[in-house]
Amino acid sequence: MVKARIEKPLLIWTLQRTGGTNLSNYLNRNSVHSELKEEPFNGRREYGHLTQAWLKAKDEKALAAGMKEICALKNNIKHCVERVPWAVSDALLTSSTDAGYAHLFLYRQNPLGRILSMEYAERTRSWGPSKVLEEGKDAEAFVKPLDVDALIKHETGANEKLNKIWRKLRKLKANPMAISFEEIYAEDEGIAIKSLTRVTRWLNLPTEKGTTTKMVEAIRGKGNQGTSDRYSRFVGIPELEKKIPDLPTLLFLPGADSTNTQE
Numbered sequence: 001m002v003k004a005r006i007e008k009p010l011l012i013w014t015l016q017r018t019g020g021t022n023l024s025n026y027l028n029r030n031s032v033h034s035e036l037k038e039e040p041f042n043g044r045r046e047y048g049h050l051t052q053a054w055l056k057a058k059d060e061k062a063l064a065a066g067m068k069e070i071c072a073l074k075n076n077i078k079h080c081v082e083r084v085p086w087a088v089s090d091a092l093l094t095s096s097t098d099a100g101y102a103h104l105f106l107y108r109q110n111p112l113g114r115i116l117s118m119e120y121a122e123r124t125r126s127w128g129p130s131k132v133l134e135e136g137k138d139a140e141a142f143v144k145p146l147d148v149d150a151l152i153k154h155e156t157g158a159n160e161k162l163n164k165i166w167r168k169l170r171k172l173k174a175n176p177m178a179i180s181f182e183e184i185y186a187e188d189e190g191i192a193i194k195s196l197t198r199v200t201r202w203l204n205l206p207t208e209k210g211t212t213t214k215m216v217e218a219i220r221g222k223g224n225q226g227t228s229d230r231y232s233r234f235v236g237i238p239e240l241e242k243k244i245p246d247l248p249t250l251l252f253l254p255g256a257d258s259t260n261t262q263e
Helices: 021-029 048-057 060-072 086-098 112-124 148-171 189-202 209-220 228-233 237-246
Strands: 010-014 077-080 102-107 177-180
Touching: 010 021, 021 102, 021 209, 048 060, 048 086, 060 086, 077 086, 086 148, 102 148, 112 148, 112 228, 112 237, 148 237, 177 189, 189 209
Parallel strands: 010 077, 010 102, 102 177
Antiparallel strands: none
């Protein structure tokens, strides 16, 4: 029996430190398309030259042409919107939609953990399990209080970008889908099964109970960076928590947009 595979190239729209590595790895293993290294338009990564060229010349035609060539290859892409100019994400949106990509949004319903994880990674340069400092050797990272206003400003801009992309995709009838970190890693495994079944059905993968259960086990069974228990040492968390409810509401949150396509 031939194993079902994801036929469309996949573009995951997300933010850094959202906890989607296991999900994207699983989907890539079950896709007919090759994957790119995560965030390929950043800095010195595979297609970072496209971003650098845009920053230098602001040439919209060159950006559009370059993005069209990349998307024509139909490689799977995981793209974090807050680290590149809006023009790059916008060009990616247009070219990927024209190339027939499936658009999946991965997000956090409660962004506090993501914000603290990003701050910890910035301060310690621990961007992966292999680079994590030993317990106690990261004390300097917690000396300076959190710059709450700067963190909220960053998160506001990130949410606004995700919402703008979602609106444009909906307008283009691109049928985007969204799933949250909290759904995937819910304490109740039944929530994860239901949520991931929604995604597999959307991608035309088998949705039999046994198949989805194996998917859940594969995604949830691997460890994370293992530093979340350290974040409580940051100075200023209560102030940050107070401002999080004022962030722009993500349009794809359950119940936030009655016309979304999650069901």
